[in-house]
Amino acid sequence: MTERLKKLCALLSPCEVFADVGCDHGYCARYMLNSKLCKSAVITDISASSLSKAERLLKKYISEGACRPVCCDGLKGVAEGSADLVLIAGMGGEEILKILKESYIPRAFVFQPMKNAEQLRSYLIANGCAIEYDGLFTETRGGLIKHYFAIKGKNSGGTPPYSAAELAYGRDSLGTAELEELLSYELSKNLAYAEGDLSPSSRAQVEERIQFIKGVLRGENN
Ligand SMILES: C[S@@+](CC[C@H](N)C(=O)[O-])C[C@H]1O[C@@H](n2cnc3c(N)ncnc32)[C@H](O)[C@@H]1O
CATH class of the missing domain: 3.40.50.150 (Vaccinia Virus protein VP39)
Known part of the structure; x- marks a missing residue:
């Protein structure tokens, strides 16, 4: 297995x-x-x-x-x-x-x-x-x-x-090293998207996601 x-x-x-x-x-x-x-x-x-x-x-x-x-x-x-x-x-x-x-x-x-x-x-x-x-x-x-x-x-x-963070990532994931690793990966992916040529609405979505991920990493929205 x-x-x-x-x-x-x-x-x-x-x-x-x-x-x-x-x-x-x-x-x-x-x-x-x-x-x-x-x-x-x-x-x-x-x-x-x-x-x-x-x-x-x-x-x-x-x-x-x-x-x-x-x-x-x-x-x-x-x-x-x-x-x-x-x-x-x-x-x-x-x-x-x-x-x-x-x-x-x-x-x-x-x-x-x-x-x-x-x-x-x-x-x-x-x-x-x-x-x-x-x-x-x-x-x-x-x-x-x-x-x-x-x-x-x-x-x-x-x-x-x-909470919003629990809904996004699961209640028992919060504060774990595994989630921190996943969030760091998601953050770098979204920061790379934000560097690209995006429509205003896509940019707003990516920016919102970046702020959300940063918040969860800081222990907010939890
Ligand atoms: C990626 S495999 C996962 C197999 C196993 N459950 C695992 O976790 O390793 C997904 C399996 O779900 C089956 N599947 C997809 N949709 C399904 C459905 N609506 N009902 C039953 N089986 C489905 C696929 O045929 C496939 O065999």
């Missing part, structure tokens, strides 16, 4: 039925089943060829009836309440949002959006979810450090209102 998947799997709690939506390779379900962290797993993917990778990996569990593969869009093949922990990882936040809006917010979830995490956070909070962990982890690959957001929670219980 890659460092990203290992760190992601460390966020998964024991459950009866685990569902991995957009499972692709199937490593997360294998981790849950091998570690006996779940009794059974549902693996889904919208792509039959992606799902077949996971089916090969989990052949033994599928033949024993402990793993059920479903080729479907999002949660459409996972009846509400049939899985007590749902993982959706490695997709854009907008895609995850689309999946939730077209079906339901799972009782317990771990989401790892590749981008647009802010929109996903807003939706979860607006819909009464209890956010238990909303942080950032890194993976070093080929000398490059990649940053990933992960959001773990439940579909009820509520979350106290988030």
